[in-house]
Amino acid sequence: xxxxxxxxxxxxxxxxxxxxxxxxxxxxxxxxxxxxxxxxxxxxxxxxxxxxxxxxxxxxxxxxxxxxxxxxxxxxxxxxxxxxxxxxxxxxxxxxxxxxxxxxxxxxxxxxxx
Amino acid sequence: xxxxxxxxxxxxxxxxxxxxxxxxxxxxxxxxxxxxxxxxxxxxxxxxxxxxxxxxxxxxxxxxxxxxxxxxxxxxxxxxxxxxxxxxxxxxxxxxxxxxxxxxxxxxxxxxxx
DNA sequence: CTTTCATATGAATCTCTATTCATATGATAC
DNA sequence: GTATCATATGAATAGAGATTCATATGAAAG
Numbered sequence: 001x002x003x004x005x006x007x008x009x010x011x012x013x014x015x016x017x018x019x020x021x022x023x024x025x026x027x028x029x030x031x032x033x034x035x036x037x038x039x040x041x042x043x044x045x046x047x048x049x050x051x052x053x054x055x056x057x058x059x060x061x062x063x064x065x066x067x068x069x070x071x072x073x074x075x076x077x078x079x080x081x082x083x084x085x086x087x088x089x090x091x092x093x094x095x096x097x098x099x100x101x102x103x104x105x106x107x108x109x110x111x112x113x114x
Numbered sequence: 115x116x117x118x119x120x121x122x123x124x125x126x127x128x129x130x131x132x133x134x135x136x137x138x139x140x141x142x143x144x145x146x147x148x149x150x151x152x153x154x155x156x157x158x159x160x161x162x163x164x165x166x167x168x169x170x171x172x173x174x175x176x177x178x179x180x181x182x183x184x185x186x187x188x189x190x191x192x193x194x195x196x197x198x199x200x201x202x203x204x205x206x207x208x209x210x211x212x213x214x215x216x217x218x219x220x221x222x223x224x225x226x227x228x
Numbered sequence: 229c230t231t232t233c234a235t236a237t238g239a240a241t242c243t244c245t246a247t248t249c250a251t252a253t254g255a256t257a258c
Numbered sequence: 259g260t261a262t263c264a265t266a267t268g269a270a271t272a273g274a275g276a277t278t279c280a281t282a283t284g285a286a287a288g
Contacts (some may be wrong), residue, residue: 004233005202007169014159014173023223024158028151030219035146036246037139044138045128053265055121059128066247068266087255087264088119097222104218105144108211109137118263150276167235180277182236201234201285 033077034101038062038070043098046080050092147191148215152176153184157212160194164206 018024033039041060045051053071057064071091074080081094093099132138147153155174159165167185171178185205188194195208207213 005168007166007172010163010165010169011173014162014165017162018155018158019220023220024154025151026223027216027219028149028154030223031145031154032149035142035149037142040138040142040145041132044132048128048131049124051124051128052121054119055124058121059125063248064265089265095222097218101215101218101222102141104211104215105141106133106137108144108209108215109140177278178235183276203235
């Protein structure tokens with residue numbers, strides 16, 4: 001903490017531009033949702049059409065329980081929502097930011113460097 | 115895995131639109147980098163000016179070692195880079211997508227719902 | 229060359245979290 | 259009602275990862 005060379009000026013400048021700790025924390029939590037391959041796959045699978053739980057499980061070749069747990073996380077974060085249809089729960093994207101955020105990441109990965 | 119109701123058609127449609135497993139995995143890894151408050155703060159602090167390690171540590175009120183570890187992760191991912199200046203290492207953003215991706219998350223959090 | 233400063237790094241710890249297993253809930257069919 | 263299907267959920271496990279501590283490296287000053 002006690003450093004010898006001074007950078008208090010730079011720190012002051014940057015400090016004044018930094019968002020609140022709460023917002024920065026929320027930002028981290030938001031991106032954490034996208035930071036898991038299973039959740040990314042689930043979100044991507046809902047890009048074009050709504051799907052029931054077992055369709056997603058079959059598509060991703062994963063257990064139904066694992067998918068349900070992740071869907072709950074995404075639902076709590078309001079990134080997906082669902083509606084009942086008979087015995088099945090149909091999930092769909094609930095936030096258009098999902099597309100743009102994943103799209104930006106996609107661009108970053110597929111874009112030629114330059 | 116063996117479900118009784120059929121959704122093979124929906125699965126086929128979605129399957130054909132899904133990116134490769136490798137890309138989806140890379141996407142998850144990319145967002146994982148933004149899914150940590152410390153790394154978000156580091157990246158944000160580099161938005162306006164380059165900074166040395168101990169300036170970041172002082173700014174975030176964290177130990178120098180913790181910052182160094184996270185900077186290594188960000189550097190390995192090519193999101194930041196650094197240059198020597200005497201005894202200090204000056205870090206700076208190495209990828210403009212950092213701004214846009216964080217910006218999208220910021221918009222999502224601060225935008226009025228509607 | 230020795231000392232000091234700035235940073236990097238390896239190991240250990242601790243926390244967080246994704247998955248699995250077992251089971252509960254909720255809805256339809258019979 | 260009972261049986262079956264679809265989903266949700268709690269507990270346990272296991273793996274990943276963030277921080278700390280101690281120490282190593284690397285550069286400049288003396």
